[in-house]
Amino acid sequence: MLGYIPGNSFMHRVNGTTKLVALILISVACMTTYDTRFLLFTSVLSILLFKISHIKWSDVSFVVKFIAVFSVLNLLAVYLFSPQYGTVLYDSKTVIWEGFGRFNLTQEQLFYEFNLVLKYLSTIPFVLIFLLTTNPSEFASSLNKIGISYKVCYSVSLAIRYIPDIQVTYFDISSAQQARGYEISKKASLLKRVKGAMTIVFPLILSSLERIEVISTAMELRRFGNHKKRTWYSEKKFEKVDFLIMLFSVLIMGVSFTLIYLNQGRFYNPFS
Template sequence: MSTPLLGYVDRPGPLHTLTGTAKLVLVIGIVGAAMISFDARFLAALAVASIVLWAASRIRPGDLAVVLWIVGTFMVLNNLLIFAFAPGYGTDLFGTRHVLIDGPGRWDLTSEQLFYQAVVTLKYFAVMPAMLLFITTTRPPEFASSLSRIGVPYRVSYSVSLALRYIPDVQRDFRTISQAQQARGLDTSKRQRLGVRIRNLVSVLLPLLLGALERIETVSSAMELRGFGREKRRTWFDERPFRARDLVVIAVAALLVAGAIALVVLNGGRYWNPFA
């Protein structure tokens, strides 16, 4: 079977050896630091660190090709929409105006706007690799135990774990139903016109949705029969004790957040202004 669209990749590397809690705290630290600070230097350092983590994780870009394509498309679309609806936001933000290209109407390309949108793009490179790495290097049961360990109610933790666990199953069912429908003459490939492909795709999604609802009902009934949710706390089979490397990772996450807060104080705001 092919690699899941988004899920655990069983190719052990350095990140696989960390506890789920340590990895989760690291991701929260990276995301929190990126949200707090808009300093381009800090975001560039986070982006480089995320890319280095990716290189060391043994996760290949092909394992998440579809997800990376979706994220990349959204990133480009986000930048285009920012420029379309707020082409002067960078100028208003930094208080100066250096025109690079004299465009029609108010759509002049300025250094300030280009720099602002580069900062927005850096946020994607700083946050997304770390988040995807956490999902691909953490098994769903360990993910659930890590959420519970940081204080998330175990009912919510287990629900998240189930959702991630069934992504490969849904992907497999989609492939099976699609192949069955193609055998009946419903082609969803690029050879068909877009309208025909969409109509044929509905014939695939409907049984997929009904099968997913049936699976949800089965799992819910099984969990209810076993008394899930009756107790206020529960133990986890995949919960592992912290080791030195886990404590180091948690400390790094705390330092990232502290560094982002310190930069806000030093810069007198969330942005670093190179045009001042």
Template sequence: MNRSGSLYIEKNSIFHKLDGSVKLLMMIIWTIFIFMFMDARVFLIMLIIGFGFILIAKLPFKSIAPLIVFIFIFTIFNSLLLFIVTPAYGSTLAGKYTALVNFHGYKLTYETLFYAITLSLKYLSIIPLTIIFIFTTHPSKFASSLNRVGISYKVAYAVNIALRYIPDVKDEVKNIVNAQQARGIAFKKGDAPFYKILKNYTIILFPLIISSLNRIEVVSNAMELRGFGINKKRTWYNRENLRSLDIIFIILFVLLLVIGLILKKNIFTHFWYPW
């Protein structure tokens, strides 16, 4: 987190030099490319490339770890839900049925297990470009670049504020948790059973919402006093022209999308199951 209060981490890397709108386009194309396939081989390759990008961006692991952990936990819960609701769905896609668990009418297949692994790899492979976009894009520069590509400056500024206030919400959660702990409510492992700790975390939602609404009111009043939104256009202090580096990355990712469409049509047409 930098002095502006955003998640932006100031480094001197090739991704930090890219325009914010270009990185947004890269993230969108990357996500579209990933969602075109259901093939673990593709996702592994994209994961390796993506985390190579993160190394090039010189982002400290400590800063990006919470987002990775969140997505990892999400994939685990998603897989568990898949096992419960559709334990034979992978067999339908693979055209094979190999029982892994058969217990009182509940039948989980190897194909569904592999499908869950493939689905998890799909979600995980989206992480790298999302991380690069979030942690290498300064909110003000990103807002101005959005406005340049035709998006209303009001929408662009709303995105700017959202990016800036993510760390503030995180700090507010810490303050509320500390206040509740001072009242004897358990939030740490070992102080109470897991289900009790999970229930206690739901307690902080209401004060967090109230605090966020108060912050929204303060910001909206300040913007209204400054006449925000009166004019149809506005100038930007941080606006920069697209450079050759930006054009190169646009071309590369458009080519990635074209290659993805060709591969989807001719090679990776269905769910891949190796056995």
């Protein structure tokens, strides 16, 4: 289940709003630059933070493998549709392997795609840390504390809680279909499993719509939104470490923009 997992690690103790601000700032910093030195630093930082979060591999293995497959497909697609893009970016061409036509392998193309890999390593662990170490209720109360409407905060909290609910519903529907004799487990072929997954989507959508109707009705009966302010059962105060983390995130984004200025563009070019 990809959702909040209670724990007592350093990242669990950090305020939810602090983690969101850091996630946004660092993601923007990583997405706007192709400086390999900077991306190596943020990749190591994200993996290190993931390690100290004490998140078990079994909790994220499926998601990580799923993301890895699509990342590899994306890298292959980049090469297939534009195999000489790296040579254009770095204004250089160092051929490693002579292919056919425009499909030859160059150091510049490999370097560009290596930067793409670093971008994945820089951002994906941060997203997983945020999802798995942030209590939705505590996060919503923190957002409300900095001036965001509690209606918006509650919507964000429901969205975060909804991820594991969707997963539970998916597995329930899958188990029900297998109990009726429709094999979509690991024993079945890949094509049959894909078709089985597609048949789950429709009842999943219907159950999601039904759940949304139940939640909205319950909120209306409790007069949600009738007052301008509300109290929170779960609330965490900002501490010194939260301000330091946000300041560090701002510095990281500042370094990213500074490197863009020094490199006279988004790309660090070691071939010039």
